[in-house]
Amino acid sequence: MNITVDEAKCCGAGQCVLVAPDVFDQRDEDGIVVLLDATPEAGLHAAVRDAATICPAAAIQVHE
Amino acid sequence: MSAARQRIAVIGASAAGLAAAEGLRRLGWDGVITLVGDEPHPPYDRPPLSKQVLSGAWPPERTTLRDPGRLAALGLDLRLGTRAVAYDPALRHVTLDDGERTVLECAGVVAATGVRARTLPGTEGVEGVHVLRTLRDALALRRRLAEPGRRLAVVGSGVLGAEVAAAARGLGHRVALVGAQDTPMERVLGREVGALLAEVHRAHGVTLYPGRTVTAIAADGGRARGVELADGTFVEADDVLVAIGSEPAVDWLRGPAAPDLSDGLGCDRYCAAAPGLYGAGDVARWYHPGLGRHIRIEHRMNAGEQGLAAARNLLAELDGERFGERRPFEPVPYFWSDQYDLKLHAYGVLAGAVRTEVLRLGEDPLRLAALYGGPDRVTGVLGIGLTPRQARSLRPLAAGPGTWEEAVARLGETVAA
Numbered sequence: 001m002n003i004t005v006d007e008a009k010c011c012g013a014g015q016c017v018l019v020a021p022d023v024f025d026q027r028d029e030d031g032i033v034v035l036l037d038a039t040p041e042a043g044l045h046a047a048v049r050d051a052a053t054i055c056p057a058a059a060i061q062v063h064e
Numbered sequence: 065m066s067a068a069r070q071r072i073a074v075i076g077a078s079a080a081g082l083a084a085a086e087g088l089r090r091l092g093w094d095g096v097i098t099l100v101g102d103e104p105h106p107p108y109d110r111p112p113l114s115k116q117v118l119s120g121a122w123p124p125e126r127t128t129l130r131d132p133g134r135l136a137a138l139g140l141d142l143r144l145g146t147r148a149v150a151y152d153p154a155l156r157h158v159t160l161d162d163g164e165r166t167v168l169e170c171a172g173v174v175a176a177t178g179v180r181a182r183t184l185p186g187t188e189g190v191e192g193v194h195v196l197r198t199l200r201d202a203l204a205l206r207r208r209l210a211e212p213g214r215r216l217a218v219v220g221s222g223v224l225g226a227e228v229a230a231a232a233r234g235l236g237h238r239v240a241l242v243g244a245q246d247t248p249m250e251r252v253l254g255r256e257v258g259a260l261l262a263e264v265h266r267a268h269g270v271t272l273y274p275g276r277t278v279t280a281i282a283a284d285g286g287r288a289r290g291v292e293l294a295d296g297t298f299v300e301a302d303d304v305l306v307a308i309g310s311e312p313a314v315d316w317l318r319g320p321a322a323p324d325l326s327d328g329l330g331c332d333r334y335c336a337a338a339p340g341l342y343g344a345g346d347v348a349r350w351y352h353p354g355l356g357r358h359i360r361i362e363h364r365m366n367a368g369e370q371g372l373a374a375a376r377n378l379l380a381e382l383d384g385e386r387f388g389e390r391r392p393f394e395p396v397p398y399f400w401s402d403q404y405d406l407k408l409h410a411y412g413v414l415a416g417a418v419r420t421e422v423l424r425l426g427e428d429p430l431r432l433a434a435l436y437g438g439p440d441r442v443t444g445v446l447g448i449g450l451t452p453r454q455a456r457s458l459r460p461l462a463a464g465p466g467t468w469e470e471a472v473a474r475l476g477e478t479v480a481a
Contacts, residue, residue: 006233011400012407014456015365026283031407031452033228053083056398058109058129060390 001045002063004050005033010018016051016060023048024060033059070095070140073168074377075148075316076176077101079364080345082369083128084174089138091379091387098168100160100175102147105199107136111364113202114227116420119234120206123375124199133415148316149175153323161172168387170230171340172378174331175317176471178346179310179362185282192288192303194223197310203431209235216240217291217301219278221248223401225307226261230403233268240299242267242273242291249401252410254420254436257446259405260429311364312347328360333392335374340381342374352396353475354463355413355443363399370395389459396463397444406430409425410463412437412444421472425449425479433458435471435480442471447479454479 003023005014016024027036029030042064052060072088074081078097085099100108108127116122125271135142143160150159152172158168181195186377194205205228208214214237215434218225221243229241245251247258248265262272273293281304290300312328324330329343331350337343343350345367349360362368370393379387401408419438430449437443445458457478461471 011401011402013365013398013454015398017456018459024457026452026455028451029232031455050372051089053086053372054365056111056364056368056400059135064457 001037001039001042001048003038003040003048004061004063005035006059006061007032009057011057011059013056016055020044020047024051032042049061067413070166071098071152072096072172073098073100073148073170074173074174075100075158076174076178076313076345076347077103077107077142077144077320078176078178078347079107079129079367080178080371080374081174082107083178083368084375085138085140086130087372087375091376093338093375093379095109096170097138097140098143099148100148100158100168102145103163103198103200104145106130106132106144107334108199110197110363113199114196115231117202118196118206118209118228118231120210124203127334132139133192137436141306150319150320151317151322151341153201153321155342156340160283170252170292170381172342173340174342174344174373174374175337175347176367177313180313181306184278184281184306184308187306190281190283190288191286192283192301192415193281194303194305196205196228196307205303206303209237210481212236213290214303216325217242217299218307219304220307220309221245221272221274222247222251222309223399225305226265227401228305228307229265229479230268233265233270234404236398237270239269240271240273240291240301242276242278242293242299244275244277252306252414253385253446254414254417256420256422257432260432260448261406264399264404264406264430273297274301277279286358300414303367308468310346312349312360314347321460330358333394334377334381334390335370335393335473336377336390337380342378344374347404348374350393352394353392359413359471363383363397366395369393384418396459398459406448408446408448409450410444410446411459412442414444414446417443421475423475423479433475435461435468435475438468439467442466442468450479
């Protein structure tokens, strides 16, 4: 799994951080998503896919 | 199971429908997934329509939710420009308006048809009168606002009306915001915070007409020229945006054995409206166990979450052995709104609060955290001008079991942390 994020689309909702805190964080200044781990281990994949599906700005892309 | 029973139809190809289709595939449904959308476009995102698309910051393609490759990888039977016109709950048959009235035999159906913009009667076909729900709507208004020096009257001061007023001011147009409420977004934010928002709009040069109802849209030769208000005021305008709410798109579900369709598709805690029929997104009014009542949420966030939940529960109903047990859908709702350089974040349910507690953070009146609910418990929290961490830290207050007094006591330390 390889994750990319579109910072310009991100609306700073932080839902990805709630769903997959090991993979996503938010920048302090503006809340934009910070990708902590672009190639997370298999145990985190389901949470990452959930985060991508529910991201309200469609800013998370998962490539498998 | 016959071959025809190997189909799940997702009706509605916006955020909720796409999330459901994606969820079905991801959770292991290897039968047919028919995704039906009445617009010609592949699934796209609506929140940018009233912001980035209207302002011209984004080309419309940017709203596409999944690029063609990722959409193709889902292996969908994708039917765009097609509308569902009937549903038979006993047979689980969906009828399409594709010219041949094709009947889809389904194992299960996810209804994600969303809402339609409410219009003002008598304004059909009047040039310069707009609603904003679809990409087409947004581009029509965008074309008008691409010319400089327009006068835009926005009828309705809810979330959409307030956002469009801000975007149009950003483009330098003269903007009037007419609302039956006393302050913008009052139904959601309450009067105290709504009054702050009103000041922001005024400071940016929007002319507010609060507490007014519209009696007519005046037109000359089929072209709008202004809005008449009940108190006799006439607001001159080249274009009028009607943003007075929406109606759930449930007509296709009507029939003798139809489920409860009062204010959207009535669903239980699992998002099920009937055996094999699940609702998701703006159209679904479901029983939220935590709130102890039915609720229908028109937030972008809910569309994705509920699409996924409906997919999961439908699969569990169809094959519990393979897909596990159904789970109640019990989210903490989340929404955000951008107006000028303001960012509003809210968790839980703010509307209908009987008490609010507004905590101002320093000199700037537009940095605040607020609790909504009462008399005994908090149902929602709002943050304006907070850091993301502060905004996120508010969430447990909306979801927590504590009393109103406990939440008020914790509010200060929460945002200070």
